[in-house]
Amino acid sequence: MTARKAVKQTRRRSIAAAPDAGAFAQHASDTPFSNGMTGELRLRAEALALKKAAKSKKRFEGLTPEAIRKTLFELSVHQIELEMQNETLRQSQVLLDTARARYFDFYDLAPVGYCTVCTQLLITEANLFAASLLGVTRSVLVKQPFLRFIHGNDQGVFMQFCKQIAETGKSQTCTLRLMKPDQSLFWVQLNAITLPDRDRAPEIHMVLNDIGELKRTEEALRAQEEFFHLIAENIGDFIAVLDLDGRRIYNSPSYRQFFGSPKKLRGTDSFTVIHPDDRERVKQVFRETVQTGIGQQIVYRLQLADGSSHTMESSGSVIRDNEGRIARVVVVSRDITERKRMEEQVRQLAFYDPLTQLPNRRLLSDRLNQAMAASKRSACYGAVMFLDLDNFKLLNDTQGHVVGDLLLVEAAKRLKSCVREMDTVARFGGDEFVLMISELDADKTESTVQVGVIAEKIFSALSQPFVLNTSSEREPETTIEHRCSASVGVALFVNQEASQDDILKWADAAMYRAKEAGRNLVRFHE
Incomplete structure (x- = not known):
């Protein structure tokens, strides 16, 4: 065989051995790296393989088996990278779905009411607690005017409240009386803010806290305070509230007969008007009351600016704060000067x-x-x-x-x-x-x-x-x-x-x- 014939024969064998684009793609799909490949990735890999095969079809004649294996390896690595990216995306989606579900759980099951109103003050969204507070189902609540649930005397307060939110763009707080469809009223503390949104008009996001129990407590305290002042203002006894150093915080109007206006006594030392012979004894009883929390009864003389003295009988008790600590001392006194005089007269007659x-x-x-x-x-x-x-x-x-x-x-x-x-x-x-x-x-x-x-x-x-x-x-x-x-x-x-x-x-x-x-x-x- 001549040399020219040998070269032609070798070329024909190489071309016959080189795969076409379809064969190259089929080979790529048969590699062990393609196991578990998703349909989408498989298509992408086949397309890439066909593309490379088409571009290099003319060059396949010169490719060696080693070059072909190298190309297949590169394709396998790329396939793995695509699969890893896909797994990351899948996990992120799972986390996002879980977070969204948790958010809605918190939103719907929270022990406070969440409500969103649009610029027309229509309710666009509400959680289950808000619907329960307002006494309607959530499906009925949405698209309802929020003003419909506000007591008529408080609607002006709410409008001013919304105006302040719009003007300041900051969180605002107010208290309102809301009204259920059955006309029953309850107090809420309303916290609201407006959040900017490029896709739609700004909405007011509100948090509704039922403060009915707090209001009832405040009302009870107010009633007690009024009752206390009613007694203090009309009783003949002398009522004083002192701090732990014996300084006056409050004195009932009955002290007017001794010192003029009781307001002038505020912040002054209560021990200065006690007779010098009795002062240290009274201070000691006061200290023991503060230390033990147990009030005592004591008789002493009150010495006035005009030199006259009155015999007083006083009983002390303590006021404690929320943590049980003694915060104030209440002293109720009565002028027993006349009683002592009468007792002395009886004693004189008897003895x-x-x-x-x-x-x-x-x-x-x-x-x-x-x-x-x-x-x-x-x-x-x-x-x-x-x-x-x-x-x-x-x-x-x-x-x-x-x-x-x-x-x-x-x-x-x-x-x-x-x-x-x-x-x-x-x-x-x-x-x-x-x-x-x-x-x-x-x-x-x-x-x-x-x-x-x-x-x-x-x-x-x-x-x-x-x-x-x-x-x-x-x-x-x-x-x-x-x-x-x-x-x-x-x-x-x-x-x-x-x-x-x-x-x-x-x-x-x-x-x-x-x-x-x-x-x-x-x-x-x-």
Whole structure:
């Protein structure tokens, strides 16, 4: 075979071995990289293969098997890239669908109402809670005018509210009364904003919060506050609200009688008007109330700018905040000055002689019991001195009872000057007086001497002339000078060896012995 024939034969074999475009595409589809290829990707791969095959058909004559394998490999890699992109897109779509479903769940099932209105204030969208609030189904709610659900008195508020949103472009808040188809009303807090949208006209997105319970609570608090002020403004007691340092926050109008306008008291120290002798005690009670939360009742004196004082009875209680901490102290006080005066009068009538203002028998008995108990503890003697004015009946008969009363009053004063503050001078009845002397000496003889000294003081004081001035509407003022003496009987006691009645009887008997012995004398019970 010639050389020319050999070259032609080799060329024919190469052309016969080289695949055409269809064969190339078929080969590409049979490669292992095409398994699982989607129909769309398969078409794209076949188109690409046909395109490349068409472009290179004329060059296939010169392609070697190695070049063909390389081209097929490139096609397989491109196929994998397309499949990965497709999987990413598929996963993104799944996530998007899940997010959209979750969004609608949140939107529809949220415990607040969501509602969208257009520029004509028609409802374009609403969630289930908004439909429930308004008392209609969602299908009926859409396309309804939102004003239809607003109470007539609040529609102007809503229009102004929408105007502010349009002018500012910022979120706005207001409270409205909405009305259901059955005419029932409820309060909502409306939060709204308008969001720009290039594809359509701007809409107002609203959030509806049912604040009916809050409004009811506010109304209850308002009613309580009005009730409190009604009581505070009309009650005779004094009501003060103080901070934890004792500064005034509120004072009822009743304080006007003490300080003028109660408004002037706001922010001032409440302790400055308390009597200096009572101030620290009141402060201590206030501190204990703040620390423990337990109010106490206390009686103290209020000292006013004019120098007068009033006896006050106050009770405190605390106000706590939402976290249970003490925030305020409420003090309710009443002026008990008159009550104290009346109590003192009753006490005077019960325990004091109305003429001489000396203790009467009842108070004497109480103090004698105390002196006897003290004597038992200390083992010291005490003494009862029974005293009777000499010839008092003669003065009464000649000068009258008015003069006799004046003598008794003056004699009481002189007797009190003869004993210590701790001792007692009592009017026993008529012209009889009893002096109760406590805490003498533990020795009876020394105690007797001490009582003798007191008796001498009494004789000396009573021996001074009594100048008694009388006057009446019918008669001019008259001055009477009178000299007086007394008979005194003494009974010593110690360690409760005798009863109270026995001691008084012994002293009375000793006094009669002094009278029998000539008057103006002292005699001791033996």
